[in-house]
Amino acid sequence: MKPTVSDTSLFARLRFVLVETSRAGNIGSVARAMKTMGFSDLVLVRPRHADALRDEEALAFASGALDVLEGARVVDSMEAALAGCNFAAAVSARLREFSPPVLSPRQLATQLHSQPALHAALIFGNERFGLPNEVVAQANVLVNIPANPAYSSLNLAQAAQVCAYECRMAATDGAVGDPLIGFSGEAASVAQIEGMYQHLEQALVEIGFLDANNPKKLMPRLRRLFARTQLEVEEVNILRGVAAQMQKRCR
Template identity: 70%
Template sequence: MNTPKIDNSVFKRLRFVLVETSSPGNIGAAARAIKTMGFGELVLVNPRFPDAVREEAAIAFASGAQDVLSGARVVATMEEALQDCNFAAAISARLREFSPPVVTPRAVAAQIASDAGLRAALVFGNERFGLPNELVQQCNVLINIPANPDYSSLNLAQAVQVLAYECRMAELGEGRQDSEIGFRGEMAGVAEIEGMFKHLEEALVAIEFLKPDSPKKLMPRLKRLFARTQLETEEVNILRGIARQILTPKQERKPKE
């Protein structure tokens, strides 16, 4: 009996996430950009119009990509949008002091295409305000499109098109990085990493390393540090185990075997 072949290409592992999009036309144009490059998964986080995918402008700008548009999921939070993802990339023209590592579209496309274990999301912000810092910090990397420094403003759908094109070309072979050194475990999911940070913050407060009334920039710095490591599930579990041990009263601790 022949075992059915599983399509594990980047076309099936990558989703496009639009956060608080204002214009239904931009949503439709983004759906078109996604479909032209062979992708199909679109998620909308709290769009301005709850029925945005049915708006006349969205349908008009989708121009034949109505299947992607009508299949788009509308969710209320970033956590829902990134469910089941273990890699997320924020796209922004504005660099941040405590952002994750900054990469180019081509570099991140090559990374996603060459690692079949990545279930990835590309996250785009509001047309006027972009992505807030707290959402950028939830992502593994920050993508900065190397545009004209004198006029670097891209329309939302144009930015989606650039990333979709780079990911398509990486999957088809250009810029692909297939070299691998040593063992690599399963990448930790975005929700797992966020849970680890909350647990770690609680532990740091307990040992008075972090002052909850004056946290300053410790947690953003730690997020930036760990974003560079591409945490695996087992590594997240180790860090949570350390936090759990810190939070457990000494008399209740069991020695490690």
């Protein structure tokens, strides 16, 4: 039975974002994977195939999910792709030294379902190169699909299908795991958090705590620290107020 989609349903709150996808067929396959699990919000960031949403291969691989392709959007930047989202999950088989917290698809799905204030984006990278480090650094979590360590390669549509399945299971109360405590305030958007990082970095430079010419790994460590906290709008405003006061004292 198809679930009723409301503003608070995970089916209405989860966006699939494909970054610089090379094969139009993979876009169609992701659309099909999404629709089989009840999701429909698809955004493409700079696809490498001209008119990717209308390409014959995309249409063929989408099969009965043409409505997902027709409703998809093509944008030029991650900022545009994440507009309206306050939580971003980067999907990658490659772990980074300074990545945000790492979750399995099941853990992510349980968290998203249990926190209805989250409007989330699942971000998938290029088939060959994956996601750039700067995109992963802006995400709240990194999603790593547990697989055979001797051969852990999944293609784009397979990865999307696994994540969509776990999210559907969570949304229909089929997920395993204890529910997490929800936000007491409004979750900060990706853009608000990124603005906070930039403001904090400027303040740290002005007070002499951060050497702009030799920054080392301070900001990646701070990003990882704050990524574990799931910042609320009020908390971001407090941190920006602290940064502003630091700057004021230096001037």
